[in-house]
Amino acid sequence: MPAPRSKSLFAWEPTPYLLVLVLLILTGIVRPNSPAWLYWPFLVALVASLAWLLVVLLRAGRTRTNPDQWGNLATLDGLEIVDAPARTREVRSVMPVADVQRHQPAIDLARIHGGADQQAVLVPRASRWLSMRYRVGVQLVGGDRPRHAGFLSDTAAEPWLEPLDALRLRGAFVRVPARITGDSRPFGVDLDASGLAEALTPAHD
Known part of the structure; x- marks a missing residue:
């Protein structure tokens, strides 16, 4: 498998933040009185994106990898x-x-x-x-x-x-x-x- 030249969109750090931001902006358009086929999928997407963002934040606070996600080494021990x-x-x-x-x-x-x-x-x-x-x-x-x-x-x-x-x-x-x-x-x-x-x-x- 060839070495990847770039990150996937899901691995790019700003993606969950941008997704939540866009969906929050759309809450001004998609209201509870919107058609059900629009409102409920939108609500599911919003909840899922918030959950994804929460997982990212928790993982960033707890998970320590070596090298980290940007390729920085903390130590040579274990490598x-x-x-x-x-x-x-x-x-x-x-x-x-x-x-x-x-x-x-x-x-x-x-x-x-x-x-x-x-x-x-x-x-x-x-x-x-x-x-x-x-x-x-x-x-x-x-x-x-x-x-x-x-x-x-x-x-x-x-x-x-x-x-x-x-x-x-x-x-x-x-x-x-x-x-x-x-x-x-x-x-x-x-x-x-x-x-x-x-x-x-x-x-x-």
Whole structure:
């Protein structure tokens, strides 16, 4: 099964809120004295959407997954980690991390706690808040806890997306060498992908 590129409408975070909002607006049109074929199905839909929203809110308050619904890691404990160590090559395979400008505080903390040279875990099916698009998230793990540094660009992620997603389905994630560039903000993050192909080969089996 191909790796999904985007969330379904039912998995998109704002969907239950938007549905309830639309139905509440329609209560100004659909009244108890409306035709039965219109009023009762509308009432059932309204109650069902409110119940769905309540379940979402309760689940958000109680359920803690790792990674969470946006692909952020709380810890590496309990996860299967597949290392993709650097390989000596004439041409170094480097993947710059995208969207680092949005995560400068987290990158700064990762640099303080783990140094400029550390490791990063690649998390497929990650996304930004309110975005329907799935991306491959980059979590710096050289410090005291994982910190979100950004995402792989679509071009960089495309060759690895299927095997990375196959690993995630079994609870495994790939760890690659990372380097935080720059002596002060704005920092950049480069990933060494020279060992990625070898590490991901078993994921095709």
